[in-house]
Amino acid sequence: MERLDAIFNPAAVAVVGASNTPGKVGHDIFVNILKGGYTGTLYPVNPGARSVASVRAYPAIADIPDGVDLAMIILPPPAALKAVEDAIAKGTQGIVIVSAGFREVGGQGLDIEQRIVDLCREARVRLVGPNCLGVINPNPQVRLNASFAARMPKAGNISFISQSGALCTAVLDFAADREFGFSKFISIGNKADVDELDLLRYLHADPDTEVIMLYVEELRRSGREFIEAVKEITSGAKPKPVMAIKSGRTTAGAAAAASHTGSLAGSEALYDALFKQCGVIRVESIDELFDFGSAFAYKNESALGKRRRKVPEGNRVAIVTNAGGPGIVATDMTVSSGLRLAEFGEATIAALAGHLPTAANLHNPVDVIGDAAPDRYENALAAVIHDEHVDGALVILTPQSMTNVLGTAEAIARIARRSHKPGAGPRN
Numbered sequence: 001m002e003r004l005d006a007i008f009n010p011a012a013v014a015v016v017g018a019s020n021t022p023g024k025v026g027h028d029i030f031v032n033i034l035k036g037g038y039t040g041t042l043y044p045v046n047p048g049a050r051s052v053a054s055v056r057a058y059p060a061i062a063d064i065p066d067g068v069d070l071a072m073i074i075l076p077p078p079a080a081l082k083a084v085e086d087a088i089a090k091g092t093q094g095i096v097i098v099s100a101g102f103r104e105v106g107g108q109g110l111d112i113e114q115r116i117v118d119l120c121r122e123a124r125v126r127l128v129g130p131n132c133l134g135v136i137n138p139n140p141q142v143r144l145n146a147s148f149a150a151r152m153p154k155a156g157n158i159s160f161i162s163q164s165g166a167l168c169t170a171v172l173d174f175a176a177d178r179e180f181g182f183s184k185f186i187s188i189g190n191k192a193d194v195d196e197l198d199l200l201r202y203l204h205a206d207p208d209t210e211v212i213m214l215y216v217e218e219l220r221r222s223g224r225e226f227i228e229a230v231k232e233i234t235s236g237a238k239p240k241p242v243m244a245i246k247s248g249r250t251t252a253g254a255a256a257a258a259s260h261t262g263s264l265a266g267s268e269a270l271y272d273a274l275f276k277q278c279g280v281i282r283v284e285s286i287d288e289l290f291d292f293g294s295a296f297a298y299k300n301e302s303a304l305g306k307r308r309r310k311v312p313e314g315n316r317v318a319i320v321t322n323a324g325g326p327g328i329v330a331t332d333m334t335v336s337s338g339l340r341l342a343e344f345g346e347a348t349i350a351a352l353a354g355h356l357p358t359a360a361n362l363h364n365p366v367d368v369i370g371d372a373a374p375d376r377y378e379n380a381l382a383a384v385i386h387d388e389h390v391d392g393a394l395v396i397l398t399p400q401s402m403t404n405v406l407g408t409a410e411a412i413a414r415i416a417r418r419s420h421k422p423g424a425g426p427r428n
Contacts, residue, residue: 010069017074018044036145132189133165156181234279319365
């Protein structure tokens with residue numbers, strides 16, 4: 001864990017292959033770190049430059065007078081191998097190789113990647129990449145944008161792991177449009193050393209991360225070790241939600257993944273079963289990924305100023321609606337999403353009967369009838385949310401001419417504040 005911390009929270013970073021030519025990756029990464037407000041010490045390494053972006057440059061990492069925690073390497077494979085040897089000799093604990101031309105092209109690139117991995121493992125140095133975008137830590141105490149993505153995301157409580165660097169830039173743009181914040185942002189490329197399981201374990205222990213999102217082309221480790229470790233993350237003593245997009249569903253997509261990062265996509269049925277056993281939520285699109293991320297990352301301020309996230313303890317959902325049609329649609333969506341329609345206990349049904357008109361449906365979905373006033377919604381929601389057979393509630397409101405929309409919303413919010421169970425609504 002400590003050596004991964006050198007990648008995400010380094011006190012000093014050396015950019016090996018830093019360049020003065022705008023548009024080159026070595027220039028853009030160095031400038032992104034510099035302009036991003038990195039709080040540590042930054043060293044450009046370029047034997048042919050006196051300075052980079054007005055910062056004194058060093059011919060080699062060995063010439064840097066002080067210690068270096070993280071080496072960012074932007075060099076072709078043969079030169080990258082020498083740079084890794086120099087970084088290890090310097091005492092660097094973390095290395096990120098952004099450059100491509102390694103395993104994904106085969107031949108000499110594959111051989112050099114394996115030699116780099118052997119060197120890093122022997123020295124107990126952690127390696128991210130090669131063939132990746134880099135790493136980002138927006139935390140104000142770090143502010144590290146060690147990537148060639150120009151945009152520094154807002155600080156938040158969600159971490160994103162991606163096998164695709166280009167997808168990372170699209171996700172950052174998407175997140176910025178939604179004012180979405182991140183804790184850690186990692187592109188892992190070829191996964192020569194650090195892979196998803198390493199990062200999942202690290203982020204599970206990370207106090208700044210509450211939700212983890214993944215883009216996966218293939219999992220290097222997908223056996224019993226992976227299942228047991230990730231199950232502990234998603235449903236152990238300190239659970240954190242994990243969502244994943246798995247690409248390569250089709251034969252053509254799998255072939256594209258193989259040429260992209262040297263990956264081989266496995267059976268879709270296998271991945272579906274794997275994610276289900278682990279408690280990982282599989283999503284179909286970036287939109288859906290952010291919808292889930294937003295729901296799980298939502299924080300509620302308590303009276304003590306502490307922030308807590310409501311996570312359902314099960315999949316049993318109660319629906320409260322003032323219209324039968326939307327209630328039926330919500331029921332279908334609940335079941336098709338892998339959730340269950342909660343079955344109320346006798347005390348809940350009795351409480352509903354005491355507050356609702358005779359025409360109301362007392363069973364799930366609860367129909368409080370179209371003319372429902374705020375108190376009717378409040379009483380019905382209070383009854384179902386306190387039922388031990390209910391893990392969360394969905395509230396639907398279709399406004400009628402007599403509907404007090406604001407009053408109903410306030411009533412629902414009062415119940416939500418008093419319950420540890422999550423709820424969604426009102427929806428219309």
